[in-house]
Amino acid sequence: MRILLAEDDASLGEGIRTALRRAAYAVDWVQDGAAALTAIGDGDIDLVVLDLGLPRMDGIDVIRKVRAAGGNVPILVLSARERASDRTLGLDVGADDYLGKPFDTPELLARVRALLRRSVGRATPTLEAGALSLDPARLTAIWKGHTLDLTRREFALLRLLMEQQGRPLGRETIQQHLYGWDEDVASNAVDVHVHQLRRKLDPGIIRTVRGIGYALGDPSDAAA
Template sequence: MRVLLVEDDRMIAQAIELALKDASYAVDCVSDGRAAEVSVRAQQYGLVLLDLGLPHLDGFEVLRNIRDSEVPTPVVIITARDALEDRIRGLDAGADDYVIKPFEMGELLARMRAVLRRNGGSGNPILTNGAIHLIPATREITFEGNTLRLSSREFSLMQSLLLRPGAILSRQDLEDRIYGWNEEVESNAVEYLIHSIRKKLGNQIIKNVRGLGWMVSKEK
C-alpha cells in the first residue's frame, strides 16, 4: 500500500519512512502543505500521515482542503500538539485518527491498520475474501491449508488485491500501490511477484484477466 508522509522535520521523516518501508508500505514524502495537496490530487494513496506544523499551509488547512475536495483517503494526524482543543479540531475537520508525538512506531502502525480496517468496512484484523486470509500485523497468508510469511513486496501486492476482492487491478494500478516515487520499477516486476506468490501457494490464488490485469475472487 502506498502512503503519503507529510512531515517537515527531516530526521523524523526519515525515521518514519524507514519504519513504514520495513512494514511493507510504499512511501512518498513531502515537507510542506502545498506539496501535500499537489501529491494528493496527483496520486491515489491508501493513507496520509499528516503533520500540523507545516510550511506554506498548516496541516489543518491541508486537511480541510482535502475533505472539501471530497478526497476519501484516510488521514492520520501525527503531531506534537497535544492540547485537547487541537485534537477535537483535527478529528472534527475529518482526520481518521490523531497521534501525538513522540510515539512508538508499533503504535502508529497499529493505528494505521485500524483506520484502514474501518475504512474498508471491517473491524477484522485479517484481510480475507473467504478463501485467502492475510494478516497485516505479521505478513502471514493462508490459502488452501498452507500458511507462510510473505516478503515485503509480495505482501503489498496481496494486500492491494484483498482490499478489493473481485476488482481487476492493472499493472499500473499495482505498481502505484507497491512502489514509491524514488523506487525504480522494472518492466516485469509485477509479473515476477505474482509468479513468486503462485509458486508458493498455487496458481489459483491470483487470477489473470487477459488484457486487463489481475484479481482475487470475491468469495461468498
C-alpha cells in the same frame, strides 16, 4: 497500500517511512503542506500521515482544503501540539485520527491499519478467503495451514488482491500500490511479483484478466 507521509522533520520522517515500508506499504514522503496537498490531489493515495506544523501550508489548512474539495482519503494527524483544543480542531476539520508526538511506532502502525480497515468497510483485523488468511499486523500469510515465506512486496501484492475481493486490478494500479515514487521500478516488476507469488500458492489463485491485469481467484476451489 499507498501512504502519503507529510513530515518536515528529516530524522522523524525517515524513521516513519522506514517503519511503514517494513510493514509492506508503499510510501511517498513530502516535507511541506503545499506538496502534500498536491500529492493528495494527484495521487492514488490510500491514507495520509500528516504533521500539523508544516512549512508553506499548515496541516490544518491541508485538511480543510482536502475535505472542501470532496476528498475522503483517511488522514492520521501527527502533532506535538498537546492542547486538547488542537486535537479537537484537527478532528473537527476532517482528520480521522490524531496521534501526539512523541509516539511509539507500533501504535502508529496499529492506527494506520485501523484506518485502512475502516476505509474499506472491514471490521476484522485479518483477511480471509477460503484456506488463505492474511494478518497485516503480524505480516504473515497462511495458506492451507502453512505460513508462506513472502517478500515484503509479495505480501503487499497479496494484501492488495485480497482487499479487492476478486476485482481485477491493472498493472499500473498494482505498481502504484507496491512502490513509492522515489523507488526504481522495472517494467516487468508486477509480472515478476505475480509469478513468484503464484509459485507459493496453488495455480489459479491469482488469475490473469485478459486486457486488464490480475485478480484473486477463489481460494475455496483450490482448498477443496
